[in-house]
Amino acid sequence: MHTLIKHREETTSTLIAGALAVASAYLVVSLAVRIMNYDLRRDEALYVPPMRLLDESTLYKDFFYNHVPGSAWWFYGVRQLTGSDHLLMNGRLGVLAGWFIFAAAIGFISFALTRSRLVSWCIVVLSVLNPLFLTETGMTATNNLLPLPFSFLGIGLFILVMRSSRRRLVLTGAAGLCLSVAVVLKISAVAFVPPVAIAAFFFPRALSFPDRIKHIVLPLAIGGLVGGLPILFYLVSDPARFLAHVVGYHTGPHARYWQGGGEGAAVSLAEKVLLARDIWLSNAVAVSLVVVVAMVLTGSQLGIALRRTDWLLSSGPVIVVFAALASSVFLSFVPTPAFPQYFAPPLICLPLILALLFAGLDSNARKQVLPAVVAATIVVLAISIPRLSQFIGTAVHPQHWLVSRVHDGGMAIAQLLEKARVQGKVATLVPIYPLEGGLEVYPELATGPFAYRTADLTPPDLARFYRMTSPTRVRQLLDTDPPAALLLGFDASLEAPLLAYAESNGYVPVENIGITNRYGTGLLYVRPAQGE
Known part of the structure; x- marks a missing residue:
């Protein structure tokens, strides 16, 4: 009797362990x-870019990072x-x-x-x-x-x-x-x-x-x-x-x-x-x-x-x-x-x-x-x-994952610029995409909209420590170093000065570039190649 009870306890323990293992794996x-x-979020424009920026840049000194x-x-x-x-x-x-x-x-x-x-x-x-x-x-x-x-x-x-x-x-x-x-x-x-x-x-x-x-x-x-x-x-x-x-x-x-x-x-x-x-x-x-x-x-x-x-x-x-x-x-x-x-x-x-x-x-x-x-x-x-x-249905299809689509979007931008024969930085408040494509971004916009949207509210004694630009000064930055392209479509208010620059300088809009997130659909403005 004692042996039978012990056997049942061992069997129960084994079944419980197996159930826990299966549940844990799932x-x-x-x-x-x-x-x-999971949907791309605005905060990731701050945390993701340093993965590339730190190859050649110094945290805080060369780009804004508020943590x-x-x-x-x-x-x-x-x-x-x-x-x-x-x-x-x-x-x-x-x-x-x-x-x-x-x-x-x-x-x-x-x-x-x-x-x-x-x-x-x-x-x-x-x-x-x-x-x-x-x-x-x-x-x-x-x-x-x-x-x-x-x-x-x-x-x-x-x-x-x-x-x-x-x-x-x-x-x-x-x-x-x-x-x-x-x-x-x-x-x-x-x-x-x-x-x-x-x-x-x-x-x-x-x-x-x-x-x-x-x-x-x-x-x-x-x-x-x-x-x-x-x-x-x-x-x-x-x-x-x-x-x-x-x-x-x-x-x-x-x-x-x-x-x-x-x-x-x-x-x-x-x-x-x-x-x-x-x-x-x-x-x-x-x-x-x-x-x-x-x-x-x-x-x-x-x-x-x-x-x-x-x-x-x-x-x-x-x-x-x-x-x-x-x-x-x-x-x-x-x-x-x-x-x-x-x-x-x-x-x-x-x-x-x-x-x-x-x-x-x-x-x-x-x-x-x-x-x-x-x-x-x-x-x-x-x-x-x-x-x-x-999202369990995508488990065996990593090419359909959000992270893969974001990378593909960045590579698509790089291919478009190569086809258009233009080189230079990409101006955007969503720097993840061009960085995914191996492209350069402006240090002043390298970690998204956070410093940009508050720059005009920042007192000079604090602003001197930030590598940033603002809606009122971004045109001067772009005039000094014209971008190869501008990636817009995610925040109409903050992007208004960038859109105005693109339209006034003859940048060619390219729609349907395959970039969409919870904030909007990407629209790329490409600088005309020289001689066009």
Whole structure:
């Protein structure tokens, strides 16, 4: 009888493992295909071009870039690894790598805390299949998703150090390294640094204060210093220019540009609260919160909270997670205007809360709450799979992927210019296309419309640090160095001066060039060949 029961348990375990493997494979393929097919977004005009520009140009000095340097070098590194000139594909591969790191990090930390493969898998699904991550925040080649896995790892590794009875210098240093790498990728990740840095002086409680300084604070600080070297390099080499791009732009011309509001932007506190509510209380998060409540109630029913009064209130790891949650929530409301991706950082606390709560349950409580965890995971899968599977039909047809079509559009421009026997730069606010075709763009327009649209709002003491032009000055730039072509059709208002230049200088319009995105249809104006 005992042997039969054991055999059934082994069979059940094998079936569950097989089902999880199949589900994981489908999720990975669906995610990859969705990323490769997701509509091109305006922000990618900022993040993708540095993959080519950094071959010969210097970040900040030679072209405008209003973020910390990590994302630019991340995508550039992906291009060097692949050796491919499909720029948008490289950028999206960089984001896909971020997804893999995120899922692996959640799985690793969850298993280290719970020692349950099934629960760890469920926590991964409950965490990453968030509607916010399945839209622009996690699908496009930007810096929105990239810092999240490193912030999560930084806090997660520090929690493992806090729960360990051994002195783990390498693990502590790695926690500091990951927290700094996240900040190098996106400045908003700094929200997670103070909670961990402060906790290092108080936890683990078993260590004396001098030992905490020696074995916790110093390794954490050294790891953080190493991880933050890219930012330190730019701060030391050209601090005024670096701060003008990363801080001055966002607090000055960017904020003034959006004062009147705009699509997807929240300016007032009330608008920010509504946006945060939609993100933090989305269906996937709400289902996960039900699991959190179930864990707490189950623990209380079994007397865990009564017998272990430090389970929730005095637990160091729980304190750190909730401090990180509070800090990231506060910082999400600081930028004005606010966009959906600004409210993503607090979401990394959810898997930590789930793992810590489950780890605090005894074996009987775990058996009672496990069905709720599995049921919640099934619900989230049912909610998310239709959206995740949107482009699964193209999985075996990479030539039809959005990233391939964008590259083909760039190559089509290059072929048209070669046929027209004209050479020179391409003037456009969507530089991805000409760069995909191996063509030159103007440094002043190399990272899209962001500096261009705010240039006339930028005070001179700030503008001197930017390589840019403006709607009122772009004609002078083009007169000095006439473009081989102008790619227009994506923003009538901002492109008006470019269109006026093309029409007044006899540029020949070429329609149906095969470039269409959510912002419009591309229209190429080609400079007449000499002698025509």
